[in-house]
Amino acid sequence: MSLTARFEKKTFDFKRPSGTSRGVLTQKHAWFIYLKEDDFEALGECSIITGLSPDFVDFDQYEAKVKEVVANISYYVLHQEELETYPSILFGLEMALENLKQKQELVYFPSDFTTGQLEIPINGLIWMGEKQFMYDQIQEKIAAGFDCIKMKIGAIDFEAELELLSFIRSNFSKDEIEIRVDANGAFAPEDALEKLERLAAFDLHSIEQPIKAGQIAKMRDLCKSTPLAIALDEELIGVYGTKRRELLETISPQYIILKPSLHGGIVGTKAWIALAEELNIKWWMTSALESNVGLSCIAQLTALYNTNMYQGLGTGQLYTNNIESPLEIRKGKILTKID
Incomplete structure (x- = not known):
């Protein structure tokens, strides 16, 4: 079984500018990690909040790190602890790996919640x-x-x-x-x-x-x-x-x-x-x-x-x-x- 990885950046637009004490947000950026094994492509989200995320300095620095993880995916799957100080990227990778285990779209941790029985x-x-x-x-x-x-x-x-x-x-x-x-x-x-x-x-x-x-x-x-x-x-x-x-x-x-x-x-x-x-x-x-x-x-x-x-x-x-x-x-x- 060979694992392949890719990423994609996406920008989300707020329905209306959203105010916090750190300023007004109009857009939100995220990088998606895709892991493919056999015929299933798993999905994880690396989501940042500018000025708050500890692993985000600027777009170039952050994307370079996502790119590095994706390019060396086999290594990072085995050494996830090396991403400890990059919590949002670690979360995106963990998410994709959990999804890969389940091989079901947007299912990460099956429970009564995923079957609609728990609210x-x-x-x-x-x-x-x-x-x-x-x-x-x-x-x-x-x-x-x-x-x-x-x-x-x-x-x-x-x-x-x-x-x-x-x-x-x-x-x-x-x-x-x-x-x-x-x-x-x-x-x-x-x-x-x-x-x-x-x-x-x-x-x-x-x-x-x-x-x-x-x-x-x-x-x-x-x-x-x-x-x-x-x-x-x-x-x-x-x-x-x-x-x-x-x-x-x-x-x-x-x-x-x-x-x-x-x-x-x-x-x-x-x-x-x-x-x-x-x-x-x-x-x-x-x-x-x-x-x-x-x-x-x-x-x-x-x-x-x-x-x-x-x-x-x-x-x-x-x-x-x-x-x-x-x-x-x-x-x-x-x-x-x-x-």
Whole structure:
């Protein structure tokens, strides 16, 4: 059996410019690794977010690495650990290899999820923007049957964000709608605690990354004294091997959020989960703006774990030119549609 490999770059266009605290996104780039054995061509996605992915410097550097992996595919299949510091490329390769094992289009980890019997509850994502735009999105998500919403904060005026939260809570109790907020590191350490105290008044589930990553002692102190559960996200980027345990034991967060493209591929994500469970830290999985290819793999990986947490797997509807897949979002849950 001979294995051949190729890659292809694809650009996805957002249906509408999507605001984060790192700026507005209009396009998303991904490189697809194709592995062919016998008559089956498997597919994996290497997905990056500019300014966040630890393995992306620029297009030339990144594509050269993808090209190198594809040109030396037999070597990298046997030495995947050499891609540890290239988590998105490692994830793309792992994905293609899992798909090759299954020899079934877009099937990576077969389970009740891939046969349409299991649905995974997800959060509805509210993008940043003008207050009215955010308000409209919240109404839309609630009407669509979501009972957990995630709101990005830190880009508009903090008081306006509190007003939005106040509006949601005046209409829906915490038993009706779970609210998560994501600050993407937007708070200054000196006033973070005060902001967390004000946010906690709205019965929120958690806040992601209140302060910028890399301020370990400050984050540890925040996690110790916070009135609102803290979830680490960017903090986990670029942390490998034994450093993972060190980080979790030092900071002792309430939650961690896992994105295979950023946090070590499939192997790294499984390592984070094992550690979190050992240390009684809860976790959930989130896609990092992957197309439906990466999203399929992440959802299928999530389904292997017995978790009833809401997951961050609703990004498949973002693009005008997404890749076709059997994934569907119905009443706040993601599922595999079986014809």
